[in-house]
Amino acid sequence: MNTFAEENYLKAILSLSIQGEELVSTNSIATELNTSAASVSDMLKKLQEKKLIIYKKYKGVALNKQGKSIAVNILRKHRLWETFLVKKLDFNWDEVHDVAEQLEHIKSEELIDKLDSFLYYPKFDPHGEVIPTKEGTIPQTDRVLLSEIEENTNGIVLGVSLDETSFLQYLNKLKIEIGTEIQIFDRIDFDKSVNISINNKKQNISNEVAKHLLIKNK
Amino acid sequence: MNTFAEENYLKAILSLSIQGEELVSTNSIATELNTSAASVSDMLKKLQEKKLIIYKKYKGVALNKQGKSIAVNILRKHRLWETFLVKKLDFNWDEVHDVAEQLEHIKSEELIDKLDSFLYYPKFDPHGEVIPTKEGTIPQTDRVLLSEIEENTNGIVLGVSLDETSFLQYLNKLKIEIGTEIQIFDRIDFDKSVNISINNKKQNISNEVAKHLLIKNK
DNA sequence: AAATAAATTTAGATATATCTAAAAATAAAT
């Protein structure tokens, strides 16, 4: 049985791997978890001993099979709970992340099975993020980040890759939500911002925001 | 913010107070929480410093106003979660206690408010135990324990005062559930067991079981 | 290649929550 802290570290490593880091660095984990690099080193040693990661001092860390399985399961629980909170308890999409951070650590396989069934086996969470299967796979989707999308195309927002309150409330203000149709014009070289229009209203989206918008071309 | 351990100690003290101990003893807390008397002493010192209990060394402990408020709130959360698990997720009444032990520690007032609303403000949990109000009061009921009920009367089982799996599964076997009508004949002096009948079938109920059955006379 | 900077790990502390064994206080028995 793993502690909350161990589970959070495994989830952080998974998240950084998905974002593209092959060998995840100590510092990026520290940033992700708002803790010190020293604490990360301590915990990596411990996870290494528990045989959940492949860790080479000064080089970086990756999840091994068992570590990945645990991390994906936490992610599954996180997203199922978020779905429950929005679909059943009427929370808004920008209010659920912090509570899900707690609920994801509840230990009961039967609970999650029944929650999944109660929600009619959802495929996506309230942020459009894909929910991993009970078997531990993360279904692949054909979404592209707005920060990397081709210029002069049309698309539809299918999700966000970040579920922090401040980000989601900013999207609310920009009138960007799941299902919003957008036209993509061009990307500015200088700051990597993107010019788009929503309902024929032109606007400029910063790279910081564009990096977290999942778009499907149409 | 209190730790899980602190919350569990406060809840244990509340539970023992309700069961009749005016000054709760170190040993009874140790038994209730399956821990050592030494650990209890350590924690009582800590809760004393946090001003949540009234503690006199070697004498015993009681909750103060703030400690009671916290404990009642944990009990409320425990029973609301149990209700959710049975009513919405189709758990049986003998399967929910352990998961509720985890869920009761989730910190979010809004979550509990919304859960309460989602369940249509239930007054009793799946074991017939009364759910404390948001304001922190425990509504009084006129139930009597089978171990203390008057002889030669009729009654109906409205609840149990213990929600451990082994006890509830034994009740399932005895065909005793909430709503079961029983006739009470007499109480045996020697072992305080009670002779009753259910559907005209006579049986003898041990004091250990009778102590946890909440009956309403009719 | 050597010097400097950045990233990472280790050393040494602190805080929480446990435990066993020993000491102290209280209760019960003689």
Next chain:
DNA sequence: ATTTATTTTTAGATATATCTAAATTTATTT
């Protein structure tokens, strides 16, 4: 009222998870 037994507390360890500051390794400049 002593002695004995029980209950409770303290002393001293262990385990987890953090931190800051110092040491070490790796990467970048000059």
